[in-house]
Amino acid sequence: MFAPVARLESIRILLAVAFILGFTLFHMDVKTAFLNGYLHEDIYVAQPKGFEDPVHSTHVYKLRKALYGLKQAPRTWYERLTQYLLHHGYNRGSVDKTLFVKTTGSHVTIAQIYVDDIVFGSTLQKYTDDLVKVMKEEFEMSMVGQLTYFLGLQVKQSAEGYFISQEKYAKNLVKKFDLESCKTPRTPISTSTKVSKDDTGESVDNTVYRSLIGSLLYLTASRPDIMFIVGMCARYQSDPKESHLIAAKRIFKYIKGKIQYGLWYSKDSELSLSAYCDADWAGKIDDRKSTSGGCFFVGKNLVSWLSKKQNSISLSNVEAEYIVAGGCCTQLVWMKQMLLEYGLTQQTMTLYCDNVSAINISKNPVQHSRTKHIDIRHHYIRDLVESMEIELEYIQTDKQLADILTKPLDANRFEIPRSALGIYRIDI
Structure with missing residues (x-):
């Protein structure tokens, strides 16, 4: 079974690239898509x-x-759509199989597939109209118009930038869980809160708790400011306690005060790739595993982020930082390949790290006693640094944007990276 589903990261990259290249995105829907496939x-x-x-x-x-x-x-629907677009001069992406690109001279036409939804656009309006005509000749289509709503994401397009939010969804969540009259904290988690297994705590209904977490996980599609604490709370869905429920409800209270917040994509940007990586060494109380955090930019626009627990226990802060740097490198390489699908080449990409020792290890090809216990797969970063595909640069801890994805921060320290990531309210 194969369903043509684009990753949300691919959609956000498309939004960033489309605006920087200066073309409007449109949306159309294939009626009864699965009835078009041949068995x-x-x-x-x-x-x-x-x-x-x-x-x-x-x-x-x-x-x-x-x-x-x-x-x-x-599978059959995707096969038929693919053959039809290839026949009309489109090239299918080698990295993202749901991306189709057609280059005509200096102009490019892009179509991103999500089952029966197609997001498309071109640097020349004529080629956009041609794609609509080509699709209508073969399939029964419903032309929605300019992209305003896709996969639960509200998209506002203007001459100044694109704004992505889930305002309607967030409002419905706050209403669904009866938190409309609550007070709103400035951060989604208190610095004094330690989310742990809590064996002595009182158990709560895991059905309700899972519903809370599932709703919040979907909201992280446009709200990386809650990614860290949502990931922490999601680890206890099998046996949730009262303390976990309190932590999850605080996230909703925070969202209630920031319902209109979302991601802002500015035109004042370049197509260069960069990332910030950070790790909270042994931050997990239960097993002392570290938390990896990373945020990835196309120019100044945030298109991807991660906050996850590392698989193994790191013996030092340097090891934890080195492991997350290696993981972020793989994401940067994937993004570089994605931009290549659009015909946009990248030179050296920049990865910002606030640990000098981790940077030095990445530049040292010698395997010495302090690094021999690190799994060989994490040394992938050395090849990238040596070939000058990625450059690691030191950044001061107080300017490390990935901190928001690895640890609880006080209100002032939290709001600075949140704004730097492009998360705020925009009235268009």
């Missing part, structure tokens, strides 16, 4: 109730085309 297997279905053939009541139907409910339906 390669012999598939039989029973006669539907109420429509049985009285003469041949024991017979079954042999399908000629795909039908909703079949495991093959998403």
Whole structure:
């Protein structure tokens, strides 16, 4: 089974690239998409109730085309769409198989597929109209117009920039969990709060708790400011305690005061790739594993972020920082390949780290006693540094934007990186 689903990171990269290149994005929908696929297997279905053939009541139907409910339906639809676009001069992405790009002279036309939704645009309006015409010739389409709402993300396009938010979704969440009249804290987690397993705490309904966490996880698609604490609370869904529920409700209280916040993509930007990486050494109380954090930019626009617990226990802060730097390098390389699909080449990418020792290890090809215990896969960063694909630069801790993704911060320290990441309220 294969469904053509684009990653949210790919969508955000498309938004950043589209605005910097100066073209408007549009949205269209394929009606009854899964009925367009051709089957390669012999598939039989029973006669539907109420429509049985009285003469041949024991017979079954042999399908000629795909039908909703079949495991093959998403795959066959994607195969037909791919062949059709390739026939009309589009190239399918080698990294993201749901991306189709057509280059005509100095102009580029882009189509990003998400099952039956297509986000598209071109640097020349004529080619945008041509794509719409080509699609309507083969499929029954519903032209939505300029991209304003996609996968729950509200997108506002203007001459100054793009604004991505989930305001409607956030309002519904606050109302759903009856927190409309609560006080609003300045941060989603207090610096004095230590989220842990809490074996002695009182258990709570895990169904309600999982609903809370699931709702918050989807909200992180446009709100990296809550990513760290949501990830922390998500680790205790099997046996949630009262302390975990209190921590999760504080996130909703914070959201209630920042409902209109979202990501701002400015035109005053370049197509250079950069990232910030950080680790909170042994920050997890239960098993003393470190938390990795990273935020990735196209120019000044934030397009990807991560906040996750490391798989192994680091023996030092340097090791924890080195491991997260290696992980961020793989994401940067993936983003570089994505931009290459659009015809945009990158030179040396910059990774900002606030640990001098981790930077020195990445530049030293010699395996000495202090690093021999680090898994070989983490030394991938050395090859990238040596080939000058990635340059590690030192940044002061108070300017480290990834701090917001690895540890609780007080209100002043929290609001500075939040604004630097481009998370605020914009009225368009």
